[in-house]
Each structure stands twice: as structure tokens, then as C-alpha cells.
Amino acid sequence: MSADWLLSIANLRMIPDAVLALPAKGAINFHDGPLPAYAGLNTPAWAIINGETTHGVSWHVIEGGVDEGDLLAQKMIDIAPDETAFTLNSKCYAAGMESFGAVLSQLEADQLERRPQDLTQRSYFARDQRPGGRAFWT
Template sequence: MKVIFMGTPDFAVGTLEAIVAAGHEVVLAVTQPDKPKGRGKSMQYPPVKEAAIAHDIEVYQPERVRRLECIEYLAKYQPDIIVVAAFGQILPKEILEMPKYGCINVHASLLPKYRGAAPIQWAVINGEKTSGVTIMRMDEGLDTGDMIASVIVELDAQETGGSLFDKLQDAGAQLCVETMKSIEDGTAVYTPQDNEIATHTKMIQ
């Protein structure tokens, strides 16, 4: 499939790498703008930008994806699907409806639990015995779209945010590629989330 990939931190890199390895055509990587870091305030590339450059994938770094110029820029690529993993901005309806197969999101929790930011850290803080990754079809809400696939990951007694991050990054990358195949061949099943049992997380500063 012709893919636009949207993501920013290390968590998203595994999914981008898996999509490329599966033979999909990633026509554009959309990520957050470079940010100054360290005492010298030198500009640092987001991890997804570094990975995209390594694969000769064009990179686009809009300040706001809701702006008309961004929507028009993405539309010219005519993507079959947009894959989002920890991108950091809410997508407008115009982008959600743009691809043939819609937009899917790789979310690091077993939805509808832990919607929002930092689900990995909060799973560890709250002493969860299991976590996982959910692939959902995106809508205009925050992690509220229909679920397509999920995978459960067990937490060890000594689990840390870092170790769970690694587990979920790998699990999410594999699950995303499998889900893309089911979407393309028409076997994907879309299950609405139960909003009554949903929980939400907040950003950890």
C-alpha cells in the first residue's frame, strides 16, 4: 500500500521500520518540528525523521496539521492509508477521511483503558499485570476510534517504563503490519470501544 506515516518519538520508529520491511511504499513521513536541545540549544531531529532519512523517505514537519496548507500537502500524495504512532497532534476530519483505507493508530495500551498520553508509564505506575497495544481506526476523538486488533503483553515484577516501552514497541510494530494486511484484504473487523469503561491518562512532566 501507499503509506503516509505520522509519528515522532522512538516508539514510532519500530512501526515505521516494520512497514518498510513489509514492502509497503512509504511516500511521506510526517513528524514534529526539530527542537533545540542541550546547553548549546542545537536543533535535534525527531527519531522518526532520522529513520525516514535513513530509508530515503521524504520528511514533512508541519507546525499544525490542521492548517489548510498541510491538508493540501498530504492530499497530493493520495495515500491508501495513513499510519499514526505517537505523532503528538490531533488529526482533522479532512485528513482522517483522505486515505482509501482511512487512518489507523498504534496505541500503547489495551483500549479503552489508558486513552491519552503516557499509557506505558501509567501502566507501570499503577502496578498493572498486563498491558498491550491496540490498533484502531481513528476518528475525531482522542483514542476513541473502533478497535481493529490488539495484543496483550505481560508485565514482569521488576518492569520499568523503559523495559515495557521496548516490549510494546516491538509488539505494536508487528501488530500494525498484520493489521494493514487484514485491512487491505478486507478481513479486518472493527469493534466499537465501550466508553463506559474507558480510562484516561495525563502527560507526565
């Protein structure tokens, strides 16, 4: 079996290099954060903790380090004052579905609209960096 592209969507594990080498043209990742500002894991929770008013999703080529590849599409979303990590994550997946058409168009045309990330603007939230829980009893 062969494939032109590997799409990584809702995947929380690093894809082994042997698997990344299988598709003929490359691999693309859906990320639930606006890159390069929110790379890594639990980015909707971190955006709320950091007091952001907007967040977003990114589609990027898998190359280089974690969440460092060239961007193909992004979609920004508003964070409501009463937002939770769950509701923001749900908005991220909706934004991912809405923005997937832009990625699919690039794949169909066999012409990626690659935009390098400005990694000087990068924040990275590692697997062992867990957001603290908050309870609001009102």
C-alpha cells in the same frame, strides 16, 4: 498524490481534520496501551504506577474522540516486577510490530474487523497529566 489509508505510528500530536480527510478509506492509529482502559499519553508509565501486571497495544480507526475509534487488533504483554517505563514502552513497540500483520491483512482484504470499544471501561491520561518520577536507590 493520493492514498487509501493514513497510518499514525509513534505520533504524539493530534492529526488535523484536513489531514485526516486526505486518505480515501480512513486513518488508523497505533496506541501503546490496551484500549479502552489506557487511552491518552504515557500509558506504559501509568500502567506501572497503577500496579498492573499486564499491558498491551491497540490498533484502532481514528474517529470520534482521542483513542475512541473501533479496534482492529490488540496484543497483550506481561509487565515484569522490575519493569520500567522505558522497558515496557520497548515491549509495546515490539508488540506493535508483531500485531501489525493482523492490521495489514485487514487492509489487504479491504475488510476491517472493527470492534467497538466499551467506553464505559475507558480511562484517559491527558497531556497535562504527568506521572510523577520515582527513584529506587537500591
